[in-house]
Amino acid sequence: MSPQGVTNPRLGDDELLFSRDLDGRLIRLDKATADQLDDEVTIVIDDRAIRVARAIPSVDSQGRPLLDDVGRVIPRATTIFDAAEFLTDAVAIVEPDGTTRNDETGRVIHRRRLPQDPRPARDELTENPIPILCHQPHLDPVGVCRACVVEISRIKRQKRRTERKLLPACQHRVEDAMEVRTIATSPRVKTTVNMVVELLAADHPSPCLKEQTSPGTCELEALANRLEVGVPRFAVRPARTLDKSSLLIAVDHSACILCDRCVRSCNDVMDNQVIGRMLKGYEARISFDLNALMGQSSCVSCGECMVSCPTGALTFKGSVGNDTFDGLDPPAEPVSTHQLFEHLDPEIRRAFSRVSPAFLEFNAGAVVRRRFRPGDIVCRQGEFGATAFFIEDGQAEIYIQGSLKEQPKDDASGVFGFLKRTIGALRPTPQTEGRDFYLPDASITLSKENPTAILEKGEIVGEMSCLNGYPRSATVRAGLNGCTVLEMRRNVLDILRRSRSFRERMDRLVRERVINIVLKSVPLCSTLNSSQIKDLSKKAKYRRFDPKEVIIRQDDLAIDPTNPLADGMFLVRSGFVRVEKRQADKSVDLNYLGPGSYFGEIALLSGFSPTELGLSETELGIDLNEIRKLSEPGRRTATCSALDHVEIVQLTAEDFREVLKTAEPKVKRSVISSALARLESNLLAARAQPKSFDLPQIDVENRSPLLGEFLNQGLMGAQSVLVLDLEKCTRCDECSKACSDTHGNVTRLIREGLRFDKYLVASSCRSCHDPVCLVGCPVDAIHRGPGSIEIQIQDSRCIGCGRCAENCPYGNINMHQLDELMLSVSSEHQPPMRVARKATTCDQCHSLPGHQPNCVAACPHDAAHRMEGPKLYQLVQAATDFRVNSVVS
Amino acid sequence: MLLNDSKNRPWMIAVAIVASVAILWFAYETIHGGVRLNGRSTPRVAFGIAGGLICLFEMLIWPRKALRKWGQKFPIGSTQLWMRAHLWLGLLSLPLLVMHGGIYPWGGSLSFWLMVLFLAVFFSGVWGLAMQQIIPGKMLKDLPGETIYSQIDFVSAQMRIEAERIVLLTCGKLGDDQLDVVTHSISVAGKARATTTKVAYEAIPNSEPLLTEFKSVIAGFLCPDPIFAHYLSSPQNRPKNPPRYRVPFSPLRDSQTAFVYFRGLKLLLDKAKAAYPAVDTIGDLCDRRRQFYQQRRLHRLLHGWLSVHLPLSIALIILMWVHVFVSLQYL
Structure with a gap:
């Protein structure tokens, strides 16, 4: 996405404050600045006042903040539309009975749909009073349709003056003491907006293709009806061409109102750079590449343009297969778009209010209703979940089986399995004295005495597992009266997250859950009781880092309250962290840290005196002095950076000191002695010669450090790497042939890749801990298997957009051109989807009995193995040590 | 397949034991009888039957490989098990069939050519096995830039x-x-x-x-x-x-x-x-x-040895059936 203020404007336009960027979009020349993020102004919209910051952080479509080259947040000016959004969120009060009231007047503001009205009903005042057509909250504003114009008055020369012109709220910045009138309170604005919409409607066939297929889904016609515009008085624009060349999307240029939403979705959200504008005046229209037909352009058919199109200009020609929930017990019932928009539960209704109907129609079956009988399992702990649940009715109970790190493994069979289960049943259950269970997939902390909890309707559960690809950490069971849930796929959750209010609600939940679970899982906090944990969790910070982002830098101060980003210690919730030390002009990799570990404590221990930590005159005090001797007190001894997507909980230095001071002696001993051991080991590693993996061609001067290469290849997060022992491998290609036999004569592995000593890491899916290939699939065709780690691509859903292949950093997903157009599974009501290519990746032959991948099973020479990344590292290290010793001796 | 592999040890020991027992039996019968054992003697017939069965089994690796999809659905043993069995039983067949042939001379022209064919198949296989011990290591060492x-x-x-x-x-x-x-x-x-x-x-x-x-x-x-x-x-x-x-x-x-x-x-x-x-x-x-x-x-x-090993193996099996048919005429 190119946020406002990042694209270089082409200067020389006549407009004073505005110019056009390279894409021809209107942008402001005066950029928002970082200090405006904290500078608040008061603005009055329709007689309701709200205080907002002058600028807010730029975010992408999923709400992730955009950073500049040095890692600072890029500010974006707060617009009047943004302020109206904040105001709407602030005033909407949801009553338990499902009605929505305004907090000031108490007036009921949710109107139920009339039976004869085919259009979705609207929560008239719970939605923003400023209508939008060309704007979407997740897109950069361009102000081309002017449906959002408002009347502005502001103080000029000590006098309040109303602007002569009406200005677009999507783009106009907030100012202090600004008063804004919208269509709700200003007849002038109402008349103007009506005129704008009438003019747009005249350029648009009514009903358009979208409206014909699904009434109420064309945003322009819905807005015209809402404003009671009626039949346009102007001459209707002559019909334009209909482009049906794409297999997936029909382009009706007659229905296009040139709002540019498709252009921004294609270029900014998906970064495909296919759609643009061409010609001018009445001839202006959207084009694909250099005016190619859509089917002949470089369009990858991801469907994002179609989802964002407010009219019937871009419509889908078929919908994706909806067989995902087939064969489930209890069975999945289809949920229509109208049912979601009109849902009785206000939380669910609000969550779906911003979702494009086209998206839900295209992904028919992505949200289903399931009615669980009392005691039925909704989702099971330890399974990989590809769906999240909205509790629609009834209650659900949550419980966990054993500690969070001991996931149940019921796969042992035969005599040994029987013995294992018997012995396991005889063992006492692990005790967690004085501590509560915590469930990251639910918003409830469970006490040890009663490890079950109740989730009420309107609550969401299972979303973390659905989004991050980790196994579910709790089992959810239907309550005494059963429960009804809306089960939805990851792509639905992604779309829901485009709504700021939903995103903030989810982020808040995730933040609370992560901080709690991390604090309760570290030995350092093991002696704290619930209230102490609660206090600490309020002060702890939850932070997320992207790959290669630096978390702490070597030689920085560790105890520095003025620099809250660097102050304190860090607990890793998920992802991997690289620990490296700078020596002379090069960096040496010391170690890497995975989930459950912590770092930053060495500098804190050396920065505080033994007295400050209550350790003087003890043996621990001596260890502490040793740490101070080996490192520069209070300074970071190494640089830590994210290797993949990392979630961190940060404790301030002062909190760390307090916790350590009050901790039991055994906890203190453990923390300090492990810090000392880590420091000594780091010093040794930094002094040691880096080891080479490219032996036996020993080149001492130029050899690469093994650990660095291992980390650069992301092998630390691999759960199932295909490794070939090249000393045994006769290059017979049986592995590739077996793979090809299993997968319709298309192999999913390439017997080439990086070498580590005598081991070759073949190009085949590794089932990463952090599967970035799952992110952003527009139809959620790719996910993990329910009970295992492999990544599966559902053939019936894949639309061949190639997003997963682009996301995979290791090139292990391939796109295959289909000779004959493949028809996906279709239902009675949906036309079949046709695609020209499909993505394929190794699914570890999950459908075969025995679950051994065929590439490994077919190797006659015992050369092919599947293993975890760290296991490979151990093997390579052992082989390298052996060779080095042989050469030396 | 590398012979220097701990998984081969049980096979090696079993083959050594069976071969030793067979050799001792053959030596005992020869010394005890005082004359060269003829083709109808129990040890030679037994060795012939065992060797023939091994040869037939050795040939089965071909359809096993061609129909590898069956291996996914039916429990017919892992590929490695088949390969180890092929290797070690093949090595065992040499002493058995040499003793079946009476060590030397190898009888009439049919028996002679059958033995020549068997030795050609055997040594082409051994050549392939030797190549598998040496060449992968050499490729690993000398060809860091190799491709498929x-x-x-x-x-x-x-x-x-x-x-x-x-x-x-x-x-x-x-x-x-x-x-x-x-x-x-x-x-x-x-x-x-x-x-x-x-x-x-x-x-x-x-x-x-x-x-x-x-x-x-x-x-x-x-x-x-x-x-x-x-x-x-x-x-x-x-x-x-x-x-x-x-x-x-x-x-x-x-x-x-x-x-x-x-x-x-x-x-x-x-x-x-x-x-x-x-x-x-x-x-x-x-x-x-x-x-x-x-x-x-x-x-x-x-892999070149396979172009010798495979056709000769087919010829061996055909000739073996002729040999069985002819031998049965003398019983």
């Missing part, structure tokens, strides 16, 4: 295109038609979209000798013309198999002479020292191509 055997020619064509681009850029001869070649090379590499990358590179004056040498020596070595023409043709019109070719006679075939050649080329480019990095890059490409040629040789050594 069937892709050697394709990768070579890519390397020639890459080298050509470097040379033309260096000499300032990259015209529109050559740009097409660059674009084509990218599209055949399987990318979703054919894109042309802008290369910021300035032509180096006096670097023409590089182009001359490339055309006369380097291009043909990197990828012989028939192969290059094969891969430049459009995928739709391309024959399934590339034409056969021999390793071109070139100073670049050997690393020593290649070193001398590139040193000489640098001397020719004495007035265009800025072209040296390009020469080094082309030298690296030639080095990798040399590895491909060596890989081809080693691969043929590693």
Whole structure:
């Protein structure tokens, strides 16, 4: 996405404050600045006042903040539309009975749909009073349709003056003491907006293709009806061409109102750079590449343009297969778009209010209703979940089986399995004295005495597992009266997250859950009781880092309250962290840290005196002095950076000191002695010669450090790497042939890749801990298997957009051109989807009995193995040590 | 399969025991009888039956391999189990069948040729096994740049295109038609979209000798013309198999002479020292191509024995059935 203020404007336009960027979009020349993020102004919209910051952080479509080259947040000016959004969120009060009231007047503001009205009903005042057509909250504003114009008055020369012109709220910045009138309170604005919409409607066939297929889904016609515009008085624009060349999307240029939403979705959200504008005046229209037909352009058919199109200009020609929930017990019932928009539960209704109907129609079956009988399992702990649940009715109970790190493994069979289960049943259950269970997939902390909890309707559960690809950490069971849930796929959750209010609600939940679970899982906090944990969790910070982002830098101060980003210690919730030390002009990799570990404590221990930590005159005090001797007190001894997507909980230095001071002696001993051991080991590693993996061609001067290469290849997060022992491998290609036999004569592995000593890491899916290939699939065709780690691509859903292949950093997903157009599974009501290519990746032959991948099973020479990344590292290290010793001796 | 593998130890011990017992029995019967055992003696018939069954079993690895899909659905044993059994029972068959033949002489012409055939099959297999012990290690050591055997020619064509681009850029001869070649090379590499990358590179004056040498020596070595023409043709019109070719006679075939050649080329480019990095890059490409040629040789050594082993095995089985039929006439 190119946020406002990042694209270089082409200067020389006549407009004073505005110019056009390279894409021809209107942008402001005066950029928002970082200090405006904290500078608040008061603005009055329709007689309701709200205080907002002058600028807010730029975010992408999923709400992730955009950073500049040095890692600072890029500010974006707060617009009047943004302020109206904040105001709407602030005033909407949801009553338990499902009605929505305004907090000031108490007036009921949710109107139920009339039976004869085919259009979705609207929560008239719970939605923003400023209508939008060309704007979407997740897109950069361009102000081309002017449906959002408002009347502005502001103080000029000590006098309040109303602007002569009406200005677009999507783009106009907030100012202090600004008063804004919208269509709700200003007849002038109402008349103007009506005129704008009438003019747009005249350029648009009514009903358009979208409206014909699904009434109420064309945003322009819905807005015209809402404003009671009626039949346009102007001459209707002559019909334009209909482009049906794409297999997936029909382009009706007659229905296009040139709002540019498709252009921004294609270029900014998906970064495909296919759609643009061409010609001018009445001839202006959207084009694909250099005016190619859509089917002949470089369009990858991801469907994002179609989802964002407010009219019937871009419509889908078929919908994706909806067989995902087939064969489930209890069975999945289809949920229509109208049912979601009109849902009785206000939380669910609000969550779906911003979702494009086209998206839900295209992904028919992505949200289903399931009615669980009392005691039925909704989702099971330890399974990989590809769906999240909205509790629609009834209650659900949550419980966990054993500690969070001991996931149940019921796969042992035969005599040994029987013995294992018997012995396991005889063992006492692990005790967690004085501590509560915590469930990251639910918003409830469970006490040890009663490890079950109740989730009420309107609550969401299972979303973390659905989004991050980790196994579910709790089992959810239907309550005494059963429960009804809306089960939805990851792509639905992604779309829901485009709504700021939903995103903030989810982020808040995730933040609370992560901080709690991390604090309760570290030995350092093991002696704290619930209230102490609660206090600490309020002060702890939850932070997320992207790959290669630096978390702490070597030689920085560790105890520095003025620099809250660097102050304190860090607990890793998920992802991997690289620990490296700078020596002379090069960096040496010391170690890497995975989930459950912590770092930053060495500098804190050396920065505080033994007295400050209550350790003087003890043996621990001596260890502490040793740490101070080996490192520069209070300074970071190494640089830590994210290797993949990392979630961190940060404790301030002062909190760390307090916790350590009050901790039991055994906890203190453990923390300090492990810090000392880590420091000594780091010093040794930094002094040691880096080891080479490219032996036996020993080149001492130029050899690469093994650990660095291992980390650069992301092998630390691999759960199932295909490794070939090249000393045994006769290059017979049986592995590739077996793979090809299993997968319709298309192999999913390439017997080439990086070498580590005598081991070759073949190009085949590794089932990463952090599967970035799952992110952003527009139809959620790719996910993990329910009970295992492999990544599966559902053939019936894949639309061949190639997003997963682009996301995979290791090139292990391939796109295959289909000779004959493949028809996906279709239902009675949906036309079949046709695609020209499909993505394929190794699914570890999950459908075969025995679950051994065929590439490994077919190797006659015992050369092919599947293993975890760290296991490979151990093997390579052992082989390298052996060779080095042989050469030396 | 590497013999130096702990998983082979049980097989090794079992085969050694069975072979020892068979030899002791044969020796005992021979010494005890005082005369050479005839073909109808119990040990020789027993060894013949056992050896014949082993030969039949050895042949079953062929259909097992061809019908590998069955192995996914039916419990017919793992591929490794079959390979170990093939290997060790095959080794066991030698003492059994030699003793079945009465050690020496091997009887009539049918028996003689059957034994010759068996020994040819046996030693071709042993040769293959020996190659499997040596060559993978050698390839690991000597060929860090090896690629998939069937892709050697394709990768070579890519390397020639890459080298050509470097040379033309260096000499300032990259015209529109050559740009097409660059674009084509990218599209055949399987990318979703054919894109042309802008290369910021300035032509180096006096670097023409590089182009001359490339055309006369380097291009043909990197990828012989028939192969290059094969891969430049459009995928739709391309024959399934590339034409056969021999390793071109070139100073670049050997690393020593290649070193001398590139040193000489640098001397020719004495007035265009800025072209040296390009020469080094082309030298690296030639080095990798040399590895491909060596890989081809080693691969043929590693797998070539199968073209002897397999047809002879079929002939052996046919002749074995004739031998059984003829032998039964004498009972």
